[in-house]
Amino acid sequence: MSARIHPSILAADFARLGAELERIRTADLIHFDVMDYHFVPNLSFGMPIFETITASSPLPLDVHLMISDPGRWAPGYAEAGAASVTFHAEATDDPAAVARDIRAAGARPALALKPGTAIEPYLEILGEFDMVLVMTVEPGFGGQAFMPETMPKLRALRERVDAEGLELRLQVDGGIDATTIATAAEHGADTFVAGSSVFGAENAAAQIELLRETADAHTHAH
Numbered sequence: 001m002s003a004r005i006h007p008s009i010l011a012a013d014f015a016r017l018g019a020e021l022e023r024i025r026t027a028d029l030i031h032f033d034v035m036d037y038h039f040v041p042n043l044s045f046g047m048p049i050f051e052t053i054t055a056s057s058p059l060p061l062d063v064h065l066m067i068s069d070p071g072r073w074a075p076g077y078a079e080a081g082a083a084s085v086t087f088h089a090e091a092t093d094d095p096a097a098v099a100r101d102i103r104a105a106g107a108r109p110a111l112a113l114k115p116g117t118a119i120e121p122y123l124e125i126l127g128e129f130d131m132v133l134v135m136t137v138e139p140g141f142g143g144q145a146f147m148p149e150t151m152p153k154l155r156a157l158r159e160r161v162d163a164e165g166l167e168l169r170l171q172v173d174g175g176i177d178a179t180t181i182a183t184a185a186e187h188g189a190d191t192f193v194a195g196s197s198v199f200g201a202e203n204a205a206a207q208i209e210l211l212r213e214t215a216d217a218h219t220h221a222h
């Protein structure tokens, strides 16, 4: 299975949304960043834009909720057709319950960790999730620099997943380009969000292919 590339629509030109969706049709999923001016100091978009993109895109959406109180909002994205719904561990006291609600509503649940958040408190509930997102920037903005200090956490998670034979994808998000994707793949990521590096490329399809090939070339058997 080759590396999965999820362009972050946050970096698209929203005045030309239809054409932007067309430019990334060879990607695996569309990454959709929801920000609420509360969990993060930025506001992006929510359900109306989600529904517009879902209705007009051939690719399903990978929703990344950077919001407070995810238990209240996450199942709605699953019901509206999201392929996966990711919420932050820091935003809830009961991540296992939120994960079950997302799954019951028809999407794959995923747990996101900010760069400074450890995975250890969540090891016993990994079975509730289909994916863990190791943030490689502080959530809130596109276009930031990749944080290599998050790589030991990613590697520890990869070793645990392989040792226990868990069905868990490991996603990275933030500052992913043709250079940093190699580092993330070497440390065990298999799913890659890329905003600026895809939408900023003149040929987005070629950039998606370059990212996929670079990740595959740096992936150890797992």
Ligand SMILES: O=C(CO)[C@@H](O)[C@H](O)COP(=O)(O)O
Pocket: 008, 010, 011, 031, 033, 064, 066, 137, 138, 139, 140, 141, 142, 143, 144, 173, 174, 175, 176, 193, 194, 195, 196, 197
């Ligand atoms: O969740 C976030 C930011 O909080 C991301 O999904 C960004 O949108 C990725 O953008 P680039 O760092 O690739 O430009």
Ligand SMILES: [Fe+2]
Pocket: 008, 031, 032, 033, 064, 173, 193
């Ligand atoms: Fe994101």
